[in-house]
Amino acid sequence: MSQNEQTKMSLGRLIAPSRVLVADKYPGKKELIEALVQAVCRDYPQLDPAYVASQVLKREEGISTTLDTGLAIPHARLEELTDFAAAVAVLRQPLAGENELPIRVMFLFLSPAKPTFFQQHLQILSALAETFKPEFIEELVSLQDSREIAARLVR
């Protein structure tokens, strides 16, 4: 099975409709990350939303996780996780901050911190970037609601 096919399967596992946000406009990147963290933490009670958000934002201070395709993949590796978790936001209006590329889709991606998961973590990051090309992002933006987007993500 190719890396991409594996990732599509993972996407299906990772994204439930409850973890797909659709919004016209968001005040900022930080707020959007926090909203996505909340969405994930609802399904993972062992996770503390404030702590998770702080870890993701800390990573964001480093090398940018936004690609010029319009996809942002804020991520963090957490001791509390034993499997991958994710939430996605599709924005009708691009989110653009100072010194930042405009974001159309934000994919919050959380991985277990154990080193054995690191290769898969990288594999998913790469496959996400490959999957979320501009045409695909445009298609997602045009969809009506989170259920449709979730269905499209696993198709």
Added chain:
Amino acid sequence: MKNASETSAGLSRVKKVVVLTTAMLTFIPFWKAAAVVLCDFGSSAFYAGGIAMRAFGPAFPWYILAVMLFSGLLLMLELEACSLFVRGGAYKIVREGLGDTAAKLAASALIFDFILTGPISAVTAGHYLCGLINSFLELAGFGLELPESVVSVAFGMLVTLYFWRQNVKGIEESSSKSAKIIAFSLAVCFLLAIWSFITIALHGAHLPPTELHFSREALGWAGHIDWMQTIGLVGMIMAFGHSVLALSGIETLSQVYREIEYPKAINLKKAAWLIFGFALLFTGGLTFLSAVIIPPDLIATKYYDNLLSGLAMSLAGPNFLKLLMQAMIVVCGVAMLSGAVNTSLIGSNALMNRIAEDGILTDWFRKIHRRYGTTYHIIHLIAAVQLVVILLSRGNVYLLGEAYAFGVMWCFVFEVSAIIRLRWKKAAQKRDFMFPLNIKYENYYIPVGLILLCGALLTVALVNLTTKQVATVAGLGFTAFLFAVFSLSERLNAKRANTMFEEGYRERINAETVDDLKEAFADLDRPHRILVAVKDPENLYHLEEVLSNVNADDTDVIVLYCKPVENVLYRQDMRSAAVDEQEVFTAVIFMAEKYGLPVTPVLVHSNDAYYAIAQAASVADAEEVVMGVSGRYGANPQIERAVMTWGAVKDQDLKHPVTLRILWEGREVSYRFTR
């Protein structure tokens, strides 16, 4: 200018692609390197014997042979010096080991000998040529003889002027040409040796005497010191000192070391062995045969300036064949000696450049020729001094020979002392070669062999001070003058010197802007490719790891530097932290030289280094992408960003797996793209 590549998003990330080239990324096999050295070092065969004969009589071949055996020790010294990889030859080694003052003194002395090597070689070539013409005129019964001194001066000046022009133009003699000259010389040597043995078999021969008969001028001031003449060993050292001019050109090995191909250390040893063997047979062997075959009175009166021609004309056989043999010797001699003239210009120019780079000389010396990009002021100066020396010598090779050897001996004394000092100062540095005879004590190797060599060199150099009056007066005078010029210039230049010293050495790199990445990699022809991304000249651990493990026969190594251009992705602090590309690539070339492996340096102007790396790797069809760790972000965020970018750029299946590696001090993070 076209944009180089487009991302799948249709956005251009690579703004400009520049392919960098430098002569220093062309590496040569050991035998070519040996040929370059031998074109200079081997050329002393044409004059050393004659000069030694005039100095201390018919025992000269023993001493020339002894000097050639001694050259083996000096080659081993050069091996250890080169293994330290202190760029800049003896001058830099001495500076590293003994400090600035000693380095300036050593450089001043060495420049004196470089300046003399040109005239002595050029004038000798003139003598050989004139000798051939005169032999022909005599054989043809013209009853005419050309004046050797006039012809040799005229020819010497012509050769010097020719190479002065070539050096100003920056046209370097190819190592292939040197190899051809040496191959021809070897054939001539072989023929001459066979014929000499036939002559000995027909006419019989005696071994040369060992008694020394010093001429008054060869005794120099020692003629007034009674005790020196009563000790036999002192006489032997004096004779040895008069023969060390046969070492002329041996220092060229440190100049060509940079160019020797991988595996560098092994090839350097092979080159040294080849140089030693050839010099022993060619200079030592032919000088010996000359002394055996040519009657001593003829050497003293007719052939002292063109000994090997004398050997040819003294062989058994018909005159026309002997003349043909002489012609072959002259062709070989003129080619080698002219090569030595060129090497003397190149060597002294390179040495003066190293000194100027350290801020010791004012900018006037480093002025670059507008058209040819050479340091023409230095070349003009050296050539002018050489021309004056040729004129002043009036074609007298003995006088030039007597003046020679001051610099080379004292420079070797400084160099060996510096290497001894570095055994302590750089005890931890790995050496591919160590001069033999060492005693291990804790973390140090006490260099017994080097100390003995230093003692031997110092003894000969000190004895030469008393016997070689011309060398002592001219050498001390010139060295003192040049040292004063360096010191004064350094003082006048003090402020500028500090800046230049901080700037350090910059490699001369030719930059050619190409249309796209594909064009940049068009010349790569090996089946495998590794792309190494560089950023910081101080952080090239990953490049070193690649170069020390790569199979250069089937793998091209591309070194990519992404220079940031203004964009939202690069904050102002990152743009201002970008390093000058010349500094980066100077460090890269230095590393490539260290391993003797060619690399393809490419500079791209991009607003996102990760995109540029991914695009370049994709276009180059690289199987491996290697990056150094970022001290600011760490390896994990780097590899995360790299795999994300790779995914965004990739729009078709891979032809083969690609491994992305981030390397730092013994550690590695990697990811393998399999599709």
